[in-house]
Amino acid sequence: MSLRKPVVAGYFYEGVKESLIKRIEWSFTHELGPGTLPRPSEVRSKESLGFVVPHAGYVYSGPIAAHSYARMALEGRPDTFIILGPNHAGVGEVVSVWDEGWWETPLGRVSVDEELAKEVTKNSQYARADKLAHYDEHSIEVQLPFLQYLFREVNIVPIAITYQIPEVSKDLATSISKSVAELGKDVVLIASTDLTHYVPHESAVKKDQLVLEKVRELDPEGLFNVVTRRYITMCGVAPVMTLLYYAGLSRSPGVEVLKYATSGDVSGDKSHVVGYSAIRVLR
Numbered sequence: 001m002s003l004r005k006p007v008v009a010g011y012f013y014e015g016v017k018e019s020l021i022k023r024i025e026w027s028f029t030h031e032l033g034p035g036t037l038p039r040p041s042e043v044r045s046k047e048s049l050g051f052v053v054p055h056a057g058y059v060y061s062g063p064i065a066a067h068s069y070a071r072m073a074l075e076g077r078p079d080t081f082i083i084l085g086p087n088h089a090g091v092g093e094v095v096s097v098w099d100e101g102w103w104e105t106p107l108g109r110v111s112v113d114e115e116l117a118k119e120v121t122k123n124s125q126y127a128r129a130d131k132l133a134h135y136d137e138h139s140i141e142v143q144l145p146f147l148q149y150l151f152r153e154v155n156i157v158p159i160a161i162t163y164q165i166p167e168v169s170k171d172l173a174t175s176i177s178k179s180v181a182e183l184g185k186d187v188v189l190i191a192s193t194d195l196t197h198y199v200p201h202e203s204a205v206k207k208d209q210l211v212l213e214k215v216r217e218l219d220p221e222g223l224f225n226v227v228t229r230r231y232i233t234m235c236g237v238a239p240v241m242t243l244l245y246y247a248g249l250s251r252s253p254g255v256e257v258l259k260y261a262t263s264g265d266v267s268g269d270k271s272h273v274v275g276y277s278a279i280r281v282l283r
Helices: 017-029 058-075 114-123 141-151 166-184 201-217 220-229 236-249 263-267
Strands: 048-053 078-084 095-097 102-105 108-112 125-128 155-161 186-190 197-199 255-262 275-282
Touching: 017 058, 048 058, 048 078, 048 236, 058 141, 058 186, 058 197, 058 236, 058 255, 058 263, 058 275, 078 114, 078 141, 078 236, 095 114, 102 141, 108 141, 114 125, 114 155, 114 166, 125 166, 141 186, 155 166, 155 236, 166 186, 166 236, 197 201, 201 220, 201 236, 201 255, 201 263, 201 275, 220 236, 255 263, 263 275
Parallel strands: 048 186, 078 155, 078 186, 095 125, 108 155
Antiparallel strands: 048 275, 095 155, 102 108, 197 275, 255 275
16 A cells, blocks of 8 residues: 655645644634634535635635635535646656555545545546656645545545646546446545736736636636636646536536635735635535
């Protein structure tokens, strides 16, 4: 069994358990966050198919991410969280699935749902069992402490996507939908992405509203087109497209944008910002 050690603890988030818990609680209670600490439900309520969550350092994106996690808390713990992240380094497979063992953070270990991970790779044209893409990738890792804070013990399927094109995302969404149905799993998808990078605040907001418009329309191809044609530096378009294709297959009634802000809203420096959003896809 493989153990994936944390690579951005002490960098993107605190590397010591007690300090990390304080940072997560700071994110929930921040003025740009939900405002209160979550109270996870012990009763599972299947109201959301998935969420979009940012993956920057907690000091910048934590309060925005907390909106998605506050909503997850209300709905209780599913069998498995399928976490979709972009492959920033570009190494490994087209779609890389870590399919066994555990992932570790300062809050402990989470288990990989091996049965579901292997089923997803079996049903996909592009997904392969691959660990190389995950060793230095932060977009999935930074989601885990929030999940552990809420539910303590969770099961995950970590999936890093290299080729950010509609064909790959559609195939992966179809595979996930088929695999979940075959195994009878209760899952929630988490699509990890930041939005526009390193432009003035006003420019980021204008570009990111174009992204959010396509997400609200549940339009993965439209999202891809606006990102490529308007040169929007959204790093996780493939994870979000996958979630939107999955929403279409699941006949989602719509999307709720829980929060949008930029790093400038948090830090006060609006000269060069990164955009973040917390989004809920309804079941």
